[in-house]
Amino acid sequence: MKKTKVLFAYCKELKRSISIDEARVEYFFRKKEERKRFTFSCSDRNCGVLISGVNYHVMAEDGIKFIAAHYRSPHEHKSCCEWVQFTAEVEQAQSYDESDEDFNEKRARLKLKDYVNYFDPLIEDSEKIETDTETTVVSSTESVARNDGQNNSKGNSRWRHYTRTNQLQRLIDTWQEAKEKLSYDEYISLKLHVTNHGKVPFYKYITRINNGVSNQYNGVVFGGGYLKQRYGSGFLFYFFDKIDDKNVHLYVSKDIMNKGRFKHYINEILNTKNVRYFRLFLLNPSMSEREDSNGRITINLEISNLRQLAIYYELKTNTSAESGTA
Ligand SMILES: [Zn+2]
Numbered sequence: 202m203k204k205t206k207v208l209f210a211y212c213k214e215l216k217r218s219i220s221i222d223e224a225r226v227e228y229f230f231r232k233k234e235e236r237k238r239f240t241f242s243c244s245d246r247n248c249g250v251l252i253s254g255v256n257y258h259v260m261a262e263d264g265i266k267f268i269a270a271h272y273r274s275p276h277e278h279k280s281c282c283e284w285v286q287f288t289a290e291v292e293q294a295q296s297y298d299e300s301d302e303d304f305n306e307k308r309a310r311l312k313l314k315d316y317v318n319y320f321d322p323l324i325e326d327s328e329k330i331e332t333d334t335e336t337t338v339v340s341s342t343e344s345v346a347r348n349d350g351q352n353n354s355k356g357n358s359r360w361r362h363y364t365r366t367n368q369l370q371r372l373i374d375t376w377q378e379a380k381e382k383l384s385y386d387e388y389i390s391l392k393l394h395v396t397n398h399g400k401v402p403f404y405k406y407i408t409r410i411n412n413g414v415s416n417q418y419n420g421v422v423f424g425g426g427y428l429k430q431r432y433g434s435g436f437l438f439y440f441f442d443k444i445d446d447k448n449v450h451l452y453v454s455k456d457i458m459n460k461g462r463f464k465h466y467i468n469e470i471l472n473t474k475n476v477r478y479f480r481l482f483l484l485n486p487s488m489s490e491r492e493d494s495n496g497r498i499t500i501n502l503e504i505s506n507l508r509q510l511a512i513y514y515e516l517k518t519n520t521s522a523e524s525g526t527a
Pocket residue numbers: 243244245248249250278279282283284285
């Protein structure tokens with residue numbers, strides 16, 4: 202049986218089609234004792250076969266332990282199903298008007314579970330959307346319904362409502378998998394269409410904090426570090442990396458933590474015991490410097506919305522995540 206790639210599935214409990222990333226947010230949004238695995242079926246209602254959600258119910262670890270959450274199809278889809286068409290299209294041989302570069306990128310992308318190729322870092326809009334939808338049923342965390350008027354140039358624009366996202370975590374999950382799974386050349390070949398920036402090499406959109414706390418595309422900076430302190434649900438984080446010998450900190454207030462559905466997932470990762478380090482990804486954080494009483498300067502990073510944050514962890518060897526779910 203040919204493997205059909207599925208990026209969105211219909212969730213029976215939520216009564217809408219969601220990405221696996223949204224499934225994770227919604228799963229962790231529920232109280233621990235009330236959590237039950239969701240039931241998924243094909244998002245194409247003319248097909249509707251049963252779909253399995255894999256790994257969305259566990260917190261994403263860092264590095265080699267990272268396993269991308271994804272949808273799996275244990276049953277064959279109907280031949281008219283949109284995902285059968287999607288899979289056929291992305292697996293197509295090189296077409297006469299497709300450059301080697303584009304084709305190689307397409308091949309590399311096929312090795313990944315997700316197929317994110319368009320990122321829409323709309324922080325402000327999202328904030329509004331999110332607070333409004335705490336209780337209503339809209340596609341609150343994914344931009345499925347967003348109309349894409351301007352970028353229908355060519356290729357897979359037909360699938361853009363599935364391959365485009367405004368979810369940092371979904372983007373970074375793809376990056377994590379790409380780093381682990383692809384060869385260096387394949388990884389370097391990946392590009393991302395970013396709103397207001399056009400096509401950007403993936404590796405230039407997500408850069409290490411020790412190369413600078415701001416990214417040239419207002420993109421993502423990341424680094425490892427440890428949790429210094431909790432302030433209620435808020436927290437202070439110290440990065441291992443220094444910049445010009447200055448320490449780099451991130452403070453997230455409880456007000457920011459309490460906004461949005463994503464906080465439960467983040468909170469649970471931060472509460473995990475036996476963690477060797479956390480790895481934080483920040484989308485375009487703001488920055489200020491502060492001098493302490495000893496004359497040492499610290500760089501403080503700030504975010505205004507949890508959508509700017511993705512977090513992973515690595516456990517100390519031979520331990521297991523105590524706050525994880527079975
Ligand atoms: Zn189907």
